[in-house]
Structure formats: structure tokens, C-alpha cells
Amino acid sequence: MYEVFFQALKNKVDFSDEDLTVIKKHLTPKKLRKKQYLLQEGDVCKFVAFVEKGALKSYTIDEKGTEHIIQFALEGWLISDLYSFLTGEPATYTIDAIEDCELVLISKNANEDLLRTLPKYETWIRLQITGAYVALQKRLTSIISLSLEERYKSFTSVYPQIVQRVPQHMIASYMGLTPETLSRVRKKITSRR
Amino acid sequence: MYEVFFQALKNKVDFSDEDLTVIKKHLTPKKLRKKQYLLQEGDVCKFVAFVEKGALKSYTIDEKGTEHIIQFALEGWLISDLYSFLTGEPATYTIDAIEDCELVLISKNANEDLLRTLPKYETWIRLQITGAYVALQKRLTSIISLSLEERYKSFTSVYPQIVQRVPQHMIASYMGLTPETLSRVRKKITSRR
């Protein structure tokens, strides 16, 4: 249990076995069936979730009922509504399972305890969030500076696992497109080979 | 000197006077005239810059020579090419001054020393990057889920200082639009009042 999570911890920071034991005490495992909610918009987000297995997405729904995907999370990734988690405000995102999932939840209390008592945990969190920030900035850069075709190619080369496991209409949503437009972009790309 | 920076430090974390003295030793002041470069694409980014005074932008330039603005930074904000700073790879962004600037530079060595020796500094950095991540995620959300009009309104209400101090064509670039389109969006909004 928690194998993927512990591996992720050790990859970045040199935790001792005692550190890991302490961390373990603060974790809660959770399984989720495909299509189940992890978080619903309007609820307060009380955890950060680490994905041991499976795939999830976070998204908003607009007035028309259209889903706009903010983030995917596969094995080894963290997912949460960070703003809600940090402030206690109602979540603006919904999170649900694209596949059956095994998660490791870090509650607000657990997070605060670990930050207070285990400096290495804070280092790990800092590295995680820094990596997430850099990745998000790259995504934004590609949105405002590349053509659709280039964006899609870049996406498939950076996240081939997502392309394989997630339906295309979700990738379209993640890119801010309609499924029809993404289908046409893909056609153009493949017809050119 | 460094007043704004120290205020930003104290706002988030309870630094002692000794802490601040230690930090001060690691800082380098820098002034920049309007239009001067702080960082050029291709160079390695060797610092994180805190803005004491003035305004800067980071951006990429595409094959056509068009500038795509990734970030603005006003007083109290940090700006850098974080990926280049962390990895030592050549920067993908250029940073230059929109107004005359007074900056506080934190070099790579300074950053590493402070992280190693001053846990509170790590906490401050973690809080900064977390805030930046949340803000970036909001920007992304508005790009993929709002109409142009709503996005511009949201931008002006979140960043009124930027609207006042930065030419509109730069805001258009930041939004991924042509100046003409932004001008028309603005016209629509104002004509409706």
C-alpha cells in the first residue's frame, strides 16, 4: 500500500524510514469507481489526493452545462482544488474518476502537521508545487502562442499516456475546443503523414 | 532599500530581525530602465527577481516575430524563467522592463543557501509559489471556460493596476488576442453601459 506515493516521496527528497512511518500515519487510502466524484463544486476541499492507480479529471461546468477540464491526474500525480483546500472557501472545481482509482488522501490537518513537524515534507511539497507551476506555465504558453495543430502535437508528445487512456472529447475540453474541432485537427495532422 | 521585499517576507512568515539580516546578505539590488532586458531567451536564468518598483513582462516570440506575454510583474511580485532557473537550461522566455524598475535579485546560490539554512525562507518560497500556482490555474480556467468579454472583465477586476499602467496591446498579447480584437471587445463592453 502507498507504494507509488512512497516512491514519489523518495524520488525527490531523502526521507528516512522513520520519516516515512510518520507520514504513513497521516494518510488515508481511498478507492473510487469510474465516474464517482472525489469533490463536487461548492463543497470545501478537505484534502490533496495522490493517485496510486487510475485517472481523474478536475473541471468546471459553465451555464450551458459544458464541462471544461482543468487538469488530468494519472498515477503519481496530485490533484485537488488547491484554492479551496488552502482557504476553506467552497470549491470551484469538480473532481471525478475517469477510471477506477486508488488514491492516497492527505487531509488538511495531516498536511499542516507534516509541514510543522517534518521539514523534509515541506521540501517535497515545495518541489511538487514548483513542478506543477512550471508545467502549468508551459501549458499556458502553448495556448497563447501556438497554433492548434502545434498545441495538439505538443500535448501528445508530452502526455502520451493521457492520449491513450482518455477519450478525445475530454482532451478537446482540456484544450478549450469542441470535440469536432479536435477531430478535424487530428485529421489534418494524420493526412499529412 | 528592500522595503517592499521585506514587507512581503513579513506578511507571510514571522521572520526575526536576524533572519532578515541573513537574507539581506544574499540579495542583489538592480535597476533597470524602461525597455531594458532582464533576461533574454537562450541565456540561462540565474536569478529570481522581486519587483520593488516598476513593471516588467515575460514573453516568448514566435516565428512571425509576434510577442506572447506570459506574465506581468508589478511591485511585490516575483518574476523569473523558473524552468531555466531550476534546471540550468537556456531560458525560453525573455523578460524586459515596461517601466523603469528597481529589483531585488535572488541568485541561484543565494536561493540554495537560504533554502538549506533558513527553514522559514523555504516556507515563504512555498507560499509564494503556491499562490502563483493558484493564480495561474485561475487564469487558465478563465481562458478555457469564459467568453472573451467575461475574460476581459475578470482581468480588469482582478488586475486593475495592470490595466492602468500597461498599454492595451500588451494586455491583448497576454490574453492571446490581437490588439484589434481586444479593442472591439472593449467597445462592446463600454457601449453596453
Next chain:
DNA sequence: ATTTTCCCTTGATAAATATCAATGGTATTT
């Protein structure tokens, strides 16, 4: 085995946005 649901594609058309060109205003430089 059949039905149902989900997903992707395609076509026709509408709407949004970019491009190109021109103008006038304002600030800055000379």
C-alpha cells in the same frame, strides 16, 4: 443476442477572431 450508450467523424452553416490597411491622437524626441 440485442439494445443502449458512448464516442468519433463528417458536412453545412454561423459566429468569432485574425489579418491587412488606413487614420487620428498622444506622448516623446529632436
Next chain:
DNA sequence: AAATACCATTGATATTTATCAAGGGAAAAT
């Protein structure tokens, strides 16, 4: 004070993307 550079706006047109509608195939449910 004149000249220059910078900036925002507007119009005409082209391009891109969304919308609406339909169909077919594969997977999942019954």
C-alpha cells in the same frame, strides 16, 4: 515647434472555430 514613434480604433475581408445535425462503430448493459 516640428518630427517621430507609439498606440488605439475602425472598416473590409479572410480564416478559424463553433454550432447543429446526422450517421456509424464499438463497448457496455440488459
